[in-house]
Amino acid sequence: MSETLAAVVNKDAADTKKLAEQLLAQAREQGIDLVGPGGLLNQLTKTVLETALEAEMTEHVGYEKHDPVGRGTPNSRNGTRSKTVVTEIGPVQIDVPRDTDSSFDPKIVRKRQRRLTGVDEIVLSLTAKGLTTGEVSAHFAEIYGASVSKDTVSAITDIDDVMRSRSGRCSITD
Incomplete structure (x- = not known):
């Protein structure tokens, strides 16, 4: 996992650093802590996990969120459910996508995984x-x-x- 992260970070290290600096500056302006509940790292973790889960759902049902192609299909997106997972930086509340026939089996955060x-x-x-x-x-x-x-x-x-x-x-x- 760390090799994968290193490859992503090293690919565009200057862009990654600039983005991190911008996020940190915005958090400071808004009075958001770096760590802790509601902190910048918590929010980033939530965003990354939810983005990965949405990508898994898109692959599962075969169409992007809000795409009219999904209308009338036997299995389609069916909203989300909230779930709190404990991570290395503390608890993170995420919204996990659902499908109508409950066949979606996410990999990044599995069913019943806390x-x-x-x-x-x-x-x-x-x-x-x-x-x-x-x-x-x-x-x-x-x-x-x-x-x-x-x-x-x-x-x-x-x-x-x-x-x-x-x-x-x-x-x-x-």
Whole structure:
């Protein structure tokens, strides 16, 4: 993922830097913080995720949003639903597009997914450093403004689940 991001950033580094400077200047003018709920990074993350989800929906249904071609098709766009996902920068509320026959299966933020994968990695790292589930939960509340319960932390760090997700197997004894 970081190689992909590096390729995008390095392609037009001057343009990217200029855009970042403009966004930061506008945020300062409007009194918007860089981080935190409603902060610039939160808004950018929301925009990027929603843009990716809309692109996935366009590919799924075969037409752009508001395109009259979609009228009368067996499956069409059907609004959005709000969902909050916990990211490395805190909780981000996104609008996920829907389709009429509920066959849309997004990849960037999957159905029922509430945490982006980076959050799992942070939790595993903190517990590997000896923090308890309660301390990890408190850390997320304090640093990211996100509510991650002790049960969620425990589920993320459950070795059986970790082994299954990494190897595709059902348990350690398989």
